[in-house]
Amino acid sequence: MASDNGKSFLDKFAEVSAKVGxxxxxxxxxxxxxxxxxxxxxxxxxxLINNVVFPLFPLDAAGxxxxxxxxxxxxxxxxxxxxxILAGLIGxxxxxxxxxxxxxxxxxxxxxxxxxxxPQQITATLAATSPLLTDKITSAEVTGALSTxxxxxxxxxxxxxxxxxxxxxxxxxxxxxxxxxxxxxxVPPAVSNSFNVMIPxxxxxxxxxxxxxxxxxxxxxxxxxxxxxxxxxxxxxxxNAGPWAVILIYTLANLLFCVGIHQSTIxxxxxxxxxxxxxxxxxxxxxxxxxxxxxxRVLAEPLGRELGQPVVVENKGGGGGAIGAxxxxxxxxxxxxxxxxxxxxxxxNPAINPKIPYNVFTDFTPxxxxxxxxxxxxxxxxxxxxxxxxxxxxxxxxPGKYSFGSPGTGSIGHLMMEMFMLETGAQMIHxxxxxxxxxxxxxxxxxIPLIFDNLPSALPFIKEKxxxxxxxxxxxxxxxxPDVPTLAEVGAPGVNRMAYYxxxxxxxxxxxxxTKINTAVHKVLQDPAVRKRIEDTGSLIVAGTxxxxxxxxxxxxxxxxxxxxxxxxxxE
Numbered sequence: 001m002a003s004d005n006g007k008s009f010l011d012k013f014a015e016v017s018a019k020v021g022x023x024x025x026x027x028x029x030x031x032x033x034x035x036x037x038x039x040x041x042x043x044x045x046x047x048l049i050n051n052v053v054f055p056l057f058p059l060d061a062a063g064x065x066x067x068x069x070x071x072x073x074x075x076x077x078x079x080x081x082x083x084x085i086l087a088g089l090i091g092x093x094x095x096x097x098x099x100x101x102x103x104x105x106x107x108x109x110x111x112x113x114x115x116x117x118x119p120q121q122i123t124a125t126l127a128a129t130s131p132l133l134t135d136k137i138t139s140a141e142v143t144g145a146l147s148t149x150x151x152x153x154x155x156x157x158x159x160x161x162x163x164x165x166x167x168x169x170x171x172x173x174x175x176x177x178x179x180x181x182x183x184x185x186x187v188p189p190a191v192s193n194s195f196n197v198m199i200p201x202x203x204x205x206x207x208x209x210x211x212x213x214x215x216x217x218x219x220x221x222x223x224x225x226x227x228x229x230x231x232x233x234x235x236x237x238x239x240n241a242g243p244w245a246v247i248l249i250y251t252l253a254n255l256l257f258c259v260g261i262h263q264s265t266i267x268x269x270x271x272x273x274x275x276x277x278x279x280x281x282x283x284x285x286x287x288x289x290x291x292x293x294x295x296x297r298v299l300a301e302p303l304g305r306e307l308g309q310p311v312v313v314e315n316k317g318g319g320g321g322a323i324g325a326x327x328x329x330x331x332x333x334x335x336x337x338x339x340x341x342x343x344x345x346x347x348x349n350p351a352i353n354p355k356i357p358y359n360v361f362t363d364f365t366p367x368x369x370x371x372x373x374x375x376x377x378x379x380x381x382x383x384x385x386x387x388x389x390x391x392x393x394x395x396x397x398x399p400g401k402y403s404f405g406s407p408g409t410g411s412i413g414h415l416m417m418e419m420f421m422l423e424t425g426a427q428m429i430h431x432x433x434x435x436x437x438x439x440x441x442x443x444x445x446x447x448i449p450l451i452f453d454n455l456p457s458a459l460p461f462i463k464e465k466x467x468x469x470x471x472x473x474x475x476x477x478x479x480x481x482p483d484v485p486t487l488a489e490v491g492a493p494g495v496n497r498m499a500y501y502x503x504x505x506x507x508x509x510x511x512x513x514x515t516k517i518n519t520a521v522h523k524v525l526q527d528p529a530v531r532k533r534i535e536d537t538g539s540l541i542v543a544g545t546x547x548x549x550x551x552x553x554x555x556x557x558x559x560x561x562x563x564x565x566x567x568x569x570x571x572e
Contacts, residue, residue, distance in 0.1 A: 024097045025164055031097070032089035039078040039085070046074035080148040083155035087114040090163040098171055105197045106167045113166035113208045114159055115146070117223040120216065122147045150224050157231050158224040166208060174200040294456055295371055295501045296340050298533045299524060306520040322349055322356055329363040331506045335513040338367070341504040342412070347556035349410040352564045353571050360557060365509035366549040368518045369502035370525070373539040374455040374474035375416060376484075378467040383449045388471045388490050392424060399427035404450040405439035408432045409571055412499050413439070416473070417452040419563045420487075420495045443467060454499055455538040473497055480538055497559070500542065502549050514546055 050071030057067065091110030095103035121143050150158065173179060174197055181195040215222055296313045304311035325346070328339030339345075341364065350356045358364070377391070383402075385391030395402050406413030409432040421427060431448050433439035436457045443451040444466045451458070451467070459480065461467040469484045473496050477486060487496040503517065524530055525543045534541060544552075563569070 025094065025168075028090055028093040028097050028164075029160060031093040032086055035089050035093075036082065036086055039082060043075055043078040046071035046078075080152040082151075082153055083159040084111060084114065084151050086156060087111050087159040087163040090160065091167045094164065094167045095171065100171050100174070102174075102197055105194075105201060106170060109170045109201060109204055110163040110167050112205055114162045116205065116208045117158070117162050117212050118146060118150045119222045119225065120212075154228065155224060158227045161227055161231075162208075162223065166204060169207070170197075170200055170204045173203060176200070179203070292340050292342055292501060295534060295539065298530060299370065299521070302524045302527060302530055303520060306523055307517070322353070322358075326357040328504065329358040329506055333365070333506045333509040333513075335505065335509065335517065338503050338505050338517070339364075341366070341500075341502045341553070343499045343556050343560075344407070344411045346504075346553050348412050348415040348560045351557055351561040352410040352415065352569050355571075360553065363507050364504040365507055365514060366546045366553060367503040367505055367509075367514050368521045368546065369500050369542040369544050369549040369552060370521060371534055371539040372498040372500050372542050374472050374478060374498055375412070375452065376455045376458050376462070376472045376481075377417075377420070377450065377452050377470045378443065378458050378462060379451075379470055380443055380446045380449050381465065381468055382446055383468070385470065386468060388485055391470045392426065392490075395426045395428055396424070400429060402450060403429040403431045403448050404452055405431045405433055405443055405448040406452055407436045407439055408434060412454070413452040415560045415563055415569075416495060416497065418567050418569060419560070420452070420492060422563060422566060423492045423494050440467075459538050478538065494559075497556070498540070500549075500552060500556070501539070502542075518546060 050068045054067050054071075087110045088107040091106035091108075092103045094100075095106035100106060122145050149155065179199045181198055212222060215226075293313070300311045300313050322345065325339055325341070328337065331337035346360050346364070350358075350360050377388075379385060379391060383391070383394075385394040404417055406417065408414065409430075411432075413436075414430055414432065417428065417430070428450065431439075431442075433442070436453055439448070439451055440453065440458060440461060442448050444461055455472065455474075455478075458467060458469075462469045462481070469481050471487055471490060472478060472481060472484050473487050475486075475496075475498075477484065477489075487493065503521065505514070505517075522543050525534075525541055531541055
């Protein structure tokens with residue numbers, strides 16, 4: 001069918017498609033991502049090796065943490081600065097695509113404008129030795145520092161928007177002849193080009209600085225925060241909700257390819273930034289070297305042999321184990337997707353977090369409690385207290401002076417110390433971390449004086465005398481720490497609780513499957529080699545029934561819910 005001007009609808013659509021496919025900003029964005037892609041590939045390989053390959057080595061927690069420094073260094077130099085790099089690449093690509101004669105100046109403008117629009121202050125947690133630290137002041141506003149929350153993958157959309165805006169404006173005003181500084185003939189081209197864009201560059205960055213100042217003074221915010229709140233986070237939520245958004249975009253992109261719009265023009269410009277941001281959200285639920293990871297990997301290979309199929313340990317990141325637990329709850333009840341249940345995921349976290357995305361008592365099928373691990377209060381060797389008696393005297397003499405680290409708010413380390421403070425009357429400041437590994441590292445380094453952690457992950461540092469064990473939560477004194485009393489011995493029996501590590505499946509897991517897995521785990525735990533590897537961590541083999549495990553989960557949840565209510569604890 002022909003239109004009034006003689007062109008068919010398809011002809012017109014093809015013209016529009018060609019214009020969209022050749023749109024200079026989309027093309028520049030696509031070119032920039034194509035250039036930076038090797039960094040993301042390298043970062044992905046590093047994350048894979050750090051969290052899957054290295055944990056297979058027969059190392060203790062300290063050795064594993066040292067080995068993983070390699071991957072952490074790569075992540076620092078790729079993902080954590082990727083937004084800054086992307087801003088520069090967008091500036092360069094846009095300049096080339098617009099045939100601007102000074103693309104390096106565009107790189108400078110893009111990066112500078114991006115940094116200008118970042119927050120001028122960031123919040124930092126105070127070290128235990130800071131003179132500013134009190135029971136009410138645990139953090140401080142720091143100026144002159146950049147946060148990886150803005151320079152890394154979470155800042156990609158900010159980098160894209162600010163780089164496109166700043167460079168487009170820069171190129172526009174650079175075309176005004178009156179703003180060019182002419183140096184005459186005989187001047188090196190590099191010098192001449194620099195002076196040609198000097199005034200436009202100054203004006204451009206001054207405009208962005210004015211915008212940053214107005215946002216800070218009048219609205220108390222910054223452009224990066226606005227973009228993150230209004231664009232980045234909603235898009236991440238959509239993508240995390242399921243695959244349909246990605247499927248829709250890629251389907252649309254492939255359909256438009258039929259009329260001349262290249263697939264990467266649509267998918268590359270819309271999906272790539274979001275997927276890249278999600279890389280950092282897909283790290284381990286528990287930091288590598290934590291007890292959950294250690295016990296799961298000890299079980300995996302022999303359990304796979306017993307069941308006749310491979311058992312793969314897959315770490316799912318975020319929320320003190322809540323994201324991984326929620327994924328288990330949502331899984332099909334066929335026995336192929338199981339989870340490691342801990343006190344953190346089934347008791348402490350649900351007790352403190354009303355927004356936990358699952359119901360502990362209705363969304364899981366308990367299978368077997370594999371092992372129970374003692375817990376330990378440990379101190380940096382420089383701490384004033386060298387044993388339990390002097391430790392308790394010191395913290396009670398100085399209420400609110402000392403801080404303690406834990407694997408995160410709502411973790412067993414957090415709530416057990418709250419339980420300890422409730423029972424003894426001591427007052428300390430909680431410093432949450434993203435996992436046991438980072439908390440242990442800071443305790444060893446002296447950034448925090450105290451830590452409440454599972455014994456298996458802390459024991460290597462205690463043996464090396466990099467941490468001092470003060471008291472343990474265990475049925476009796478431990479052979480590995482014969483001089484360290486239990487909490488029951490020192491008058492805190494309510495805190496003398498161990499941490500369980502068991503297997504759960506999604507709700508409605510058939511009884512025959514539960515029995516099969518429970519029986520297989522019992523057989524695996526009869527292997528002396530497996531028992532030794534678990535017991536060498538300081539853990540005690542449990543291997544009970546599904547019914548008994550369900551009772552243990554309920555009892556622990558009740559105990560910690562009482563602590564949360566009495567201490568008036570929240571996730572804030």
